[in-house]
Amino acid sequence: MSSRARRIHAPMIVYFDAIRRAGSVREAARRLNIASSAVNRQLLKLEEELGTPLFERLPSGLKLTHAGSTFARHAIEVLQDAERVRSELEALQGLRTGHVEIAAVEGLSSDLIPNVLAKARERFPRVTIGINVMGSGAIPQALVSGDVDLGVAFSLDRSSDLQQLSVASFHLGAVVPPDHPLATNKALSVSACLSHNLILPKSELSIRQQLAKAYAKLPVPAIETSSVELAKQLTLRGLGVAFQTRIGIERELAHGQLVHVPIKKPMPLRSDLGVYVRAARNPPVAVHALADIIAAEIGLHAAREGDTAF
Structure with missing residues (x-):
């Protein structure tokens, strides 16, 4: 989430999401480069307006309450939608800026992801990219929670929470x-x-x-x-x-x-390599652009072993 997209919405939503990700007010404030007192004040104000605690205050840190989990889903959608709108507005101006977080399995790090990044930097030099290497089992939750925009993984179980943008099959x-x-x-x-x-x-x-x-x-x-x-x-x-x-x-x-x-x-024996986003989300222009590059690269790899991709 870019800083410009964050500024579209009220600080209390931005601060709440930062606390949810960080697990503490102090760490959220550090990541936002804002005083802890300001972050805590916005959280208390939000809880007062909603009339319910959003976090349990535990010795180990803050944990979302049931109400907090419900509000978290709303906050993720609001902030991701802000990123999409910002990206589309800038795309209309020919800027093609944005930030995309990608979760990918380890096996893609040797060749496929480096090729994707090289092509992305050439075509969209103003788009910044974060790469998170994780197992296939962790990628769906990372997408649903809003921690990443795109997931690239083998043989994910189909789920109503995920949308498969493209897929190709490879021999095991x-x-x-x-x-x-x-x-x-x-x-x-x-x-x-x-x-x-x-x-x-x-x-x-x-x-x-x-x-x-x-x-x-x-x-x-x-x-x-x-x-x-x-x-x-x-x-x-x-x-x-x-x-x-x-x-x-x-x-x-x-x-x-x-x-x-x-x-x-x-x-x-075959394994499907797919590109995924969170379902019911209209991703920003930058996310679509990266998804297209990844899909094309997967298609090239599939073609090398005689498969037709997608």
Whole structure:
């Protein structure tokens, strides 16, 4: 949320949202660069006008009451709408300014997101961008809470809280060094990999869940990790067979350091990479612009493995 968008609305709404995000009046004041007394005064004024406490005052900090949670939804919509209006007005003037917060899974950090940022800086140099790397499971809440504008993640469950702007499908495969016994295969089954040391994603990750559906009794792996980057580094060192899409290992594949063998037996395993926003929200111009760049980049990656995107 830009400072200019914040100035459109009453300070009490802006301060309330800052307190909600920070968890304390003091930290909210620090982030806003405003005296704590001024922030607290606006909060008390807002609670008085609404006739109900919005936060529980706990030793560990402030926690939203039920009334506070209800008002938070209103505040998020108001402030996001202010950003959209500001962005559209400036777009009409040819300025193309704004700020976009993106949440993306770790595997996109190696190639896809850097490509997106390079293109965004070239086309929209006055748009500022924040990148938040988080797991797929945390991205929906970040979108719903208004902490981020765009989410890019694999295999998110469909929800009435989220709107899917675009999607492309990618093969899940076994990832091994080129001298590994599995590297010469054109396709594999999960069972064919079980006689080798496995580097499996943690159970909360979508890839692990898909592997479990394909092979109900996965063995105890040599290594488990929630980090795609760590799994890649371990595979490069010959410590086991990892599983993922080609996203995140593009450079290693191009340089012949790794081989990606699709899992196609008894049926192909695929993972959908989508771009998401909070449902029932009309995003600002800058958000739409970034979403289009991300969708196009995902489409390029999908085309490289023979898929048609979207």
